[in-house]
Amino acid sequence: MSIEVVNESGAEGINEMMLIDVAGFALGRMDVHPAAELTISLVEEKTIADLHVRWMDLEGPTDVMSFPMDELSPGAGRPDAADPGPAMLGDIVLCPDFAGRQAQLAGHGLDHELALLTVHGCLHLLGYDHADAEGEKEMFALQNTILKAWYDDVECRGVVYQPKPTGLGAFPSAADRQDLDKQMKQLGSIPPVAEPAVRETPQPPDTMA
Incomplete structure (x- = not known):
């Protein structure tokens, strides 16, 4: 698995190895082909706002x-699939400044919030979404299962990242996240956790490195 992190956000103290670790674990847990590639970009609020309106x-x-390289359905890209899928899964774009405010409201640290969002982004790249109630329930349950398992795996490996939060x-369930969205709205922010933007071409958006 090849995972690259590009930090253009200006935010300091971002644990890039942690993001690579949790993304690799999530993709491995989903049986994604080991030759898959992924880019995680951290950007400023203005940049992600431009992407938000553009896409x-x-x-x-x-x-x-x-930003999936191709529109995938759940199960695509797995080693046992007839077609193992594209080598390049796509790009995940994170905004630490926005995520930091969100984390504070949710009662945990930025590192955990970025780990959660990275898993969320990985699932979107694999074709999962929360456009309807059934898909929303499935995706958030899977997200939590993977994230909890990653914390257990980190502990077993003796790797030290942020502590596993207990708040x-x-x-969160989908309902929990909806409540958080409402709080973010009250602070004047657009609801978070965007749906994936499917690219028509293999090139990443202009803001990507």
Whole structure:
């Protein structure tokens, strides 16, 4: 698995190895082909706001956007699939400034929020979404299962990242996240957790490195 992190956000103290670790774990847990490639870009609020309106037609910044190289359905890209899928899964774009405010409201640290959003973004790249109630329930349950398993795996490996949070918002249900969205709205922010933007060409958006 080849995962690259590009930090153009200006935010300091971002644990890039942690992001690579959690993304690699999530993709491995989903049986994604080991030759798959992924880029994680961290950007400023203005940059993600531009992407948000360009690709989603939604104003304002958000926390995470996913740009699949191709439109996948759940199960694509797995080693046992007839077609193992594209080598390049796509790009995940994170906004640490936005995610930081969100993390504070949810009651945990930025590192955990970025780990959660990275798993969320990986699932979008694999074709999962929360456009309807059934898909939303499935995606958030899977997200939490993977994230909890990653913390257990990190502990077993003796790797030290952020501690596993215990707050109610650490492993949110879809309803929990909707409540958080409402709080973000009250602060004047666009609701987070954007749907993936499917690219028509293999080139990443202009803001990507």
